[in-house]
Amino acid sequence: MPDALLLLSFGGPEGPEDVLPFLENVTRGRGVPPERLAEVAQHYLHFGGVSPINALNREIIAALEADLAAAGLDLPVYFGNRNWHPMVEDTVARMTADGVRSALVFPTSAWGGYSGCRQYDEDITRARAAVGAQAPELVKLRQYFDHPLLIESFADAITAAVGLLPEPRRAGARLVFTAHSIPVSADAAAGPPADGGRLYSRQVAEAARLCAAATGFTDYDVVWQSRSGPPQVPWLDPDIVDHLDVLHGKGVDAVVVCPVGFVSDHLEVIWDLDNEAATRAAELGMAFARAATPGTDPRFSRMIVELIQERTSAGAVRELGTVPGYGCTADGALCAPGCCEPPARPARR
Numbered sequence: 001m002p003d004a005l006l007l008l009s010f011g012g013p014e015g016p017e018d019v020l021p022f023l024e025n026v027t028r029g030r031g032v033p034p035e036r037l038a039e040v041a042q043h044y045l046h047f048g049g050v051s052p053i054n055a056l057n058r059e060i061i062a063a064l065e066a067d068l069a070a071a072g073l074d075l076p077v078y079f080g081n082r083n084w085h086p087m088v089e090d091t092v093a094r095m096t097a098d099g100v101r102s103a104l105v106f107p108t109s110a111w112g113g114y115s116g117c118r119q120y121d122e123d124i125t126r127a128r129a130a131v132g133a134q135a136p137e138l139v140k141l142r143q144y145f146d147h148p149l150l151i152e153s154f155a156d157a158i159t160a161a162v163g164l165l166p167e168p169r170r171a172g173a174r175l176v177f178t179a180h181s182i183p184v185s186a187d188a189a190a191g192p193p194a195d196g197g198r199l200y201s202r203q204v205a206e207a208a209r210l211c212a213a214a215t216g217f218t219d220y221d222v223v224w225q226s227r228s229g230p231p232q233v234p235w236l237d238p239d240i241v242d243h244l245d246v247l248h249g250k251g252v253d254a255v256v257v258c259p260v261g262f263v264s265d266h267l268e269v270i271w272d273l274d275n276e277a278a279t280r281a282a283e284l285g286m287a288f289a290r291a292a293t294p295g296t297d298p299r300f301s302r303m304i305v306e307l308i309q310e311r312t313s314a315g316a317v318r319e320l321g322t323v324p325g326y327g328c329t330a331d332g333a334l335c336a337p338g339c340c341e342p343p344a345r346p347a348r349r
Contacts, residue, residue: 179261
């Protein structure tokens with residue numbers, strides 16, 4: 001039985017003075033020009049320089065601690081981030097000082113791919129190296145994009161969002177799923193090489209299929225959001241805002257948008273969907289409703305408990321989909337050689 005659980009996340013600024021240092025951490029080594037950082041910084045400053053992600057993760061931890069106690073699991077929960085405080089290196093150092101010798105790691109990403117999975121392996125490797133030989137063993141829990149409790153939460157959120165639309169437009173509303181776009185080359189490299197690539201987009205499509213089926217939608221769209229990088233580099237598309245224009249041209253007058261690629265209301269959700277997409281829909285005269293993310297749904301913390309029980313042989317594996325999942329490795333090891341190779345960084349001009 002492990003000694004602890006580490007919730008490992010992306011991190012986000014918690015005040016205006018944090019914004020640029022945080023963005024510099026996120027983009028370090030990528031050759032992103034300062035003017036682009038300044039542009040993205042305005043998205044955070046629009047909300048007072050505070051990303052909701054850290055506060056939401058603390059809510060998840062509080063619920064998780066209660067659910068662990070109810071399940072009879074004596075596991076202290078630690079919190080570490082890749083890009084902002086509490087930094088994962090500092091958290092693993094504290095775990096070591098507390099006498100933790102082995103811990104499970106829950107990443108706040110349900111997906112495969114470099115950003116969704118391998119970067120968390122790199123975080124674990126970096127944190128253990130910073131601590132040294134006394135660092136605890138860290139075993140990352142598997143990808144959970146098709147866990148029944150996650151799908152149930154999204155499905156209920158979709159149903160609730162439909163209820164927010166004007167009653168005359170509900171029957172004809174279009175269901176649109178979104179996830180964070182990545183470079184096409186990164187998606188092609190996602191997953192163990194023997195699995196054929198495109199693991200990330202395949203998992204997103206499968207999660208969308210499961211959510212649509214659970215809510216009675218037989219027809220829906222999967223689109224993308226939050227792309228960045230040079231325009232000459234192909235990313236997964238279409239973009240959600242562009243897709244709204246296409247739907248409008250087809251006579252669609254109401255949409256329900258489900259951010260299936262996000263477990264919490266990260267800044268990308270509240271900026272790209274609640275701000276940009278909602279504004280464009282209003283300009284087009286379309287009714288718009290956005291489904292809630294599952295992070296603060298009680299089923300989300302229960303899902304984490306089930307993943308822990310599954311790993312400790314106290315519970316069954318619960319998966320709904322047909323697309324494979326991976327990700328459960330120790331001490332930052334990859335699922336397979338060459339798995340989820342990082343995308344090539346464009347040369348700075």
